[in-house]
Amino acid sequence: MRAPSPLWAFGLLRSELLTTFRRWRTLALLGVLAAVPVLVGIAVRIETSDGSSVGGAGGGGPAFIAQISNNGLFLVFTALAATLPFFLPMAVGVVAGDAIAGEANAGTLRYLLVAPAGRTRLLLTKYTTVIVFCLAATLVVAASALVVGALLFPVGDLVTISGTRITYGEGLGRALLIALVVAASLVGVAALGLFVSTLTSSGIAAMATTVGLLITVQILDQIPQLHALHPYFFSHYWLSFADLMREPVYWDELVRNLGLQALYAAVFGSAAWARFTTKDITS
Amino acid sequence: MAEASATEPESRDRGSADRGSTDLGSADRGSADRETAGRQTAGPEAANPEGAGPETAGRERADDAVIATRALTKRYRGGQLAVDGLDLTVPAGSVFGFLGPNGSGKTTTIRMLMGLIEPTSGSARVLGRPMPGAARTVLPGVGALIEGPALYGFLSGRDNLLRYDAADPAADPRTRRARVSAALDRVGLVAAAGKKARAYSLGMKQRLGLAAALLQPRRLLVLDEPTNGLDPQGMREIRALVRELASDGTTVFLSSHLLDEIEQVCTHAAVMARGRLITQGAVADLSAGARGRLVVTTPDPADAARVLKEQGAGDVVAVEDRVTAEPPDHDLAEVNAALVAAGVRVRGFGLERASLEDAFVALTGEGFDVAG
Ligand SMILES: Nc1ncnc2c1ncn2[C@@H]1O[C@H](COP(=O)(O)OP(=O)(O)OP(=O)(O)O)[C@@H](O)[C@H]1O
């Protein structure tokens, strides 16, 4: 038998990315995410058209919303803060939950495995694709917010949370960094969703379970009596990305967030691997 | 067979129109294999010691058998014993019919052979290597259609094949498009290749599934009920395709509950019932197991029955103008002469070949019903 070139292993990843990003469902999810900054931008524009500020001095709503009318770049931060608790992880939960279970449901999983895709290779490909989706989803929100912000509001130098001024160019750099951190914040949910996906052969059940877990964790994270558990919830440090807008940057919680995501990825990634490589594929 | 047809001008000739020149070739192969494959399970067990034993002892066997299982058993979670101590030997170059009623464990066996499920006990070797252990090296040489086709409805037929081909790390991406086009052509789907698979009819899906199994030259083709959902024309095409592949040297393992289908294309067959193997061997041997019957058509059935008994025929049954019997051992020409001499007006005289269905019923002692 011919020795396969090592690079051919990426043929499956290429195919997987093409397949995922050509699906209507994926495009619809990205479309909804792109619409969020548009809605927020228009709402802020309408509310501040008489010169008042959003949410009064106390500042309700997502972080940074009060600054949008001064500088459109803040719409990027606001939009990410608004979508990170629910919309983004829900979209990731749908894609991750469907990754294996959806193929099992359609029966295509057995044909991929007899091709033979290799169970470990297939799982790694699926996880990589979900991570790429995390990044794509975050960048779609950020890019949409950047454009809408620039169209509806003034742009220019901006003031950090700490009160220092940075240039618009540096602000753009921070925005990109924040988008990357937000994408990395979804890595834990992605691993969790993939694990759930190896447990069932119903794509819908896996998606619903993942999104259900997401909501449950968010609720538990709000219950003061569970204080001791909070640092272990994958969503606990999510909003720490705002610390990137301090001068100097306050790294403490950012690092904790990334560490926690890595832990979730390791634990649930291993669990998914252990499950998937020993599972009977009968569908 | 040649002898029988010389004396049975009027006998039913199942599917003779279907037996093309390729069939002659496969018949040759079949008789050659018969010597090595043997009937029943004695052969493989004796010659194929499993496990840590030296390869050399089983070398000849392993090279010869494309599929060899030993005491292969699967109990599903939930307790259903689906396959029970299966010893199966599929000789290289054969068209092997895997026959059994619904729920007899055919698909379960195929899943184990393809490494989709883990056997509860026992072992399986495919292309000479253990499964599921050697899946990575074995499966690129195997094309499979398991429990019907499964497709990505949102992709076109062509894109479905491109995806399945990309999943095979042994498939050369440089020749991918050409191989996909060739496979589409082979199953007659070129015109519908650009259509979304969601919009395919059942038969079109089945063809696309077959195309996926034919993306590369294979040493073994495993087809689980490949003619499901096909129209008669489609069935004929599949049979022609199977013969063509077999004449190229591909071993074809074909599961079915359609006895006709197995009889028409297979050189070898195995029969399953309730998870157990009932028999395996060359098709000719299997149907020979249930011997053909002598059939006399005559307006004098009572006389004919009496003469046949005198001539030593057993189990004589007369129904209207047809008298059937187990043929006696001596020359049938003498039997015919005796009938004529006794004044019986013989309108038809011949041997009716036993069908695989007769063989099946004789073997299982039951009809072709679903086991509980
Ligand atoms: N995933 C499963 N879990 C539990 N039992 C199963 C499963 N799949 C099949 N079975 C049982 O195993 C037995 C064998 O089933 P199998 O699908 O192998 O039969 P088959 O010979 O392929 O039948 P058919 O001709 O209908 O395709 C049946 O009794 C069936 O109920």
Ligand SMILES: [Mg+2]
């Ligand atoms: Mg079946």
